[in-house]
Structures are given as structure tokens and as C-alpha cells.
Amino acid sequence: MPTTSSRMLSLLSLLQVPRAWTGPALADRLGVTPRTVRRDVDRLRDLGYAIRSTKGPVGGYRLEAGERMPPLLLDDEQALAVTVALRTTPSSGVAIEDASSRVLAAILQVMPSDLRQRASSLALEVVPAPVSADPAALEAVSAAVRRREVLRFDYPGSTWPRRTEPHGLVARQGLWYLIAWDLEREDWRTFRLDRMVPRTPTGPRFTPRELPAGDAATFLSAHLKGSREADRWPCEGTVEIDLPLRELAPWLPDARIEEVAEGRCRAVLGSWSWEGLIAQVIRLGAPFRLLGPGELVAAARTAQASLSRAADGMGGSAHGTR
Numbered sequence: 001m002p003t004t005s006s007r008m009l010s011l012l013s014l015l016q017v018p019r020a021w022t023g024p025a026l027a028d029r030l031g032v033t034p035r036t037v038r039r040d041v042d043r044l045r046d047l048g049y050a051i052r053s054t055k056g057p058v059g060g061y062r063l064e065a066g067e068r069m070p071p072l073l074l075d076d077e078q079a080l081a082v083t084v085a086l087r088t089t090p091s092s093g094v095a096i097e098d099a100s101s102r103v104l105a106a107i108l109q110v111m112p113s114d115l116r117q118r119a120s121s122l123a124l125e126v127v128p129a130p131v132s133a134d135p136a137a138l139e140a141v142s143a144a145v146r147r148r149e150v151l152r153f154d155y156p157g158s159t160w161p162r163r164t165e166p167h168g169l170v171a172r173q174g175l176w177y178l179i180a181w182d183l184e185r186e187d188w189r190t191f192r193l194d195r196m197v198p199r200t201p202t203g204p205r206f207t208p209r210e211l212p213a214g215d216a217a218t219f220l221s222a223h224l225k226g227s228r229e230a231d232r233w234p235c236e237g238t239v240e241i242d243l244p245l246r247e248l249a250p251w252l253p254d255a256r257i258e259e260v261a262e263g264r265c266r267a268v269l270g271s272w273s274w275e276g277l278i279a280q281v282i283r284l285g286a287p288f289r290l291l292g293p294g295e296l297v298a299a300a301r302t303a304q305a306s307l308s309r310a311a312d313g314m315g316g317s318a319h320g321t322r
Contacts, residue, residue: 004040007032009075011040012063015051020060076115082107083119088126093174093194095132129174133193138169140198141178145169150203151180153196161199162191165206168216169193172224179216181209188212190223226272233270237277237296240266242287251284266291274299 010030014021023034030037041051041061050064074082086107089100108116144151145166152161164180171177176193188211213219213230222231241248245259248267255269271277274296281288290297 004043007036008040008043011037012044012049013075013078015044015049015061015063020054020062022060026061076118079107079111079115080119080122084122084124087122087124090126090128091174093129093131093133093171093176094135094138096135097132127174131175131194133176133196137193137196137198138176140200141166141193141196142169144198144202145178147202148205148208150183150206152199152203153191154199155191155197156195163203164189164191165209167208167211170217170220172217172220177220179211179219188219190220225270234272235274235277235295236268236270237274237293238266238268238291239281240264240289240291241281241284243284248284252280275303278303 007030011026014026014029023037026037027034041053045051052062052064054060054062083104086100086104089097108119111119141151141153143149145168148165151164151166153164155162163183164178165183166178166180168179169176170179178191178193178196180189180191181187182189211219213222213227218231225231225233227234240260242264244263245257245265248265249257252267252269255267257265257267260266269277269280271280277296278300290300
């Protein structure tokens, strides 16, 4: 039979679902009587959890925001999830490593020995983000996005504060980007959060504009590929490569690959230029065939001629130094 502590954890987990629970429904889920549910609810209230109860046919219990932070009650899986999240903080791109380390130490200290051993044995090697954004900047920009208020901020290369209508924040590979409508340039722009210094107060509220390419994440992905209206590269070509899928896929993470025969794949990949696309394939060091389009084949012939001239030049230099 579950202990009072474990039963209260289960009760709290159920109450965290955004809905109202009736006493009989909670009792049925926990395998106890409605009277026991009422006692456990009172215990949680004594710990600082704001649990509102309403009577009537549609009444029940609902967990709400309180006036102070109550003690943290986590089950084993939640505690492990928090441990993983805190240990991977260096890759988040936000400068909160010190606070995360202190929270992690506090959580590990109060864990039961078996759970602490499980959490400590997690083999995690985290690659830190290349730069870290100020948490205060993240909070300020997020608030402006949520409230739909004009945001002013200093940014490298600008002699005056930028004025924007902030649309959304996107985290990508350890960097944070703001997608916003630039009021001076009258166009969509992306800004690195680690380079922004928000100014206060914010400006007036605005009606959000429609992004050219779906949501903020799609817009950013398209922007980084040199596009505005579709998440695709300016140059896309199809290549047949004599490598098995398991060996090819790690080297072409953005490509669409299918295995057409044993040890041979067909890949659709993209790049900023046709020459860049060819370079991606050559670096694999495997036989390949270009299937199109014509621009890719023409670029390959041009590159072949350039490489031949370069090789001839190296041969001549080598001969001349003897």
C-alpha cells in the first residue's frame, strides 16, 4: 500500500493537470476514499500549495498559483528529468550555469540514496553554447513578445537603438534569435539575443503581422538558408553516392536520403551555391553521380576545369623548383 508521502506526490501530479478534479475521481485514481483525499489536500495546503475547491455537480479541486513558492515535491521520473535539464544548462545559450549548479546540488542533497545514485550515474557530456545570453535580456525580450509591445534595444553596428515589433524567440544550436519587424527598415529581421541590450520602457502595443514563412522557427530556418518564403536552400540537387545509408546519413544531416541498392543511396541536398553543394559530396571521398539539375552539372564541369588548371599549375611549380 502506498505511503502517505507517495500518495501525496501522486495527488499533486494529478492536480498539476490543468483541469478540475472531483473528489470521487481523485479517490478512484489513487485507490483511497474521498475522505483521505480531503485530508491529503489539506496537507498540501499546509505546505503552501494553493488548491481551490468548489462545490456542486461541476465542482472539484484545482491547483492554482499561490503567493509563495511551496516546497518542491517530485516523483522519481520528474527528479531525473530536472537533473538532466540542469546538467545540460551550459548548452542552453543562457548564462544561468551558476544558478543551475546550485539548484542541482540542493536537489541531489535531498534525494534518497538510490535515486541520487541513479541521477549521479547519468553519463552526460555537454558541449557548451558558443556564447551565452543575459537572462535579464531573455526575460525582457520574452515579455515584449508576449505583451506585443514595441521593443527598443542597442545592437552592434547600429548608432541608434533599433525599434522593432518582436514576433518570437527561437533557440537553435545554442543560440537565441529574435524574429521581429524592424520599424525603421520596414522589413523582417533576425537578431541574436546575446548581442542585444534591451532598453526600457517598451513602446506601444501593436497588432502582430503575418510572417512570410509560417512560424518563427520556420522563418529562422529559411533565413539561415538564404530564403524568406520557404524553408529550403537556394540550390538543391540530386546525387547518387556509393555509400550505405548508415555511413552517409551522419554526414548529410539536412539531406533527404533513400537507399536505392545495397551500398548505394540517392540524396537530395542543398547549399548556398552549386559549388558548395558539390563540395559537400566531394568531401565524402566516395564515387558519385550527379543526377541534376542542369545547373549542378554545369557547376561541376566548371569546377573540374578549375581543379585541372590548379593541378597543372602545381605540377609546373614543382617542376620549376627542381
